[in-house]
């Protein structure tokens with residue numbers, strides 16, 4: 001690993017006003033793919049890239065990313081949560097977009113080294129962490145529509161607090177009945193940039209109506225899929241239900257962790273196809289006791305209001321429910337080292 005440290009450390013932001021994804025640490029990891037092979041990873045000062053105006057990613061969106069977090073624990077150690085699962089998923093995204101796969105162990109080693117170098121940027125206030133963004137872009141300078149011949153992989157680090165501005169306060173989500181996020185056979189189950197670009201208009205229209213985000217349905221507008229920044233769970237009649245991974249939904253690592261925690265605690269849970277009508281009927285019958293989203297950025301985010309066809313369905317009196325709170329406490333307890341890591345999810349950096 002080549003390491004070039006910056007001469008001057010940048011001024012750190014006010015850690016009580018971090019928000020999400022606004023600040024970046026002093027260094028980044030960069031690896032280039034040229035002539036069919038990856039170069040040696042380099043850690044360099046955080047800074048701009050220079051790209052030709054005709055670069056592939058700027059025209060055809062050949063770009064993928066991941067999101068994971070590192071946590072500073074009370075004893076000063078740094079912990080990563082399931083990092084290999086993110087890197088394995090990144091390789092699945094790479095294959096779907098005709099991009100080269102990465103050596104997950106080598107990249108994990110580089111990620112740890114980067115975190116050690118910038119360890120003084122990792123916040124320790126409750127609910128804060130460093131959000132890690134591994135990214136890969138096609139860098140060939142040519143306009144023909146074909147897979148790029150060259151790529152850049154990089155990792156940047158951002159000290160963050162909660163994803164939603166109001167922290168753990170219940171969110172307001174609009175059930176989207178016009179636009180769709182991903183058809184079957186599309187790219188919905190991988191983490192490519194285009195999925196997010198395609199979601200912006202619906203999200204923006206929902207924001208204007210006072211909602212935080214939209215809940216996507218399938219192309220027939222029948223089945224519930226995901227929120228885009230998080231997977232979705234419903235507690236109906238005491239059973240926790242989440243949409244099955246049919247091919248258009250991102251297989252979230254927090255989603256998987258939640259399913260494993262529910263099993264451990266003996267709470268009935270199902271991965272199944274859920275119609276929007278079932279959710280509506282459960283609410284009308286008083287059987288929809290909780291709705292929450294799961295994601296690396298979102299952690300466990302309670303949903304307090306679901307907007308559906310000009311109605312607002314209030315969930316649990318617009319309060320975080322018992323199961324959501326238990327899952328939040330358990331998951332963050334494991335991440336910050338306050339609860340035992342019985343699943344072996346934690347990878348120590350130092």
Ligand code: COI
Pocket residue numbers: 066067068228229230295296297298
């Ligand atoms: C994440 O939870 O890591 C995400 O990628 C969601 C969003 C910030 C894009």
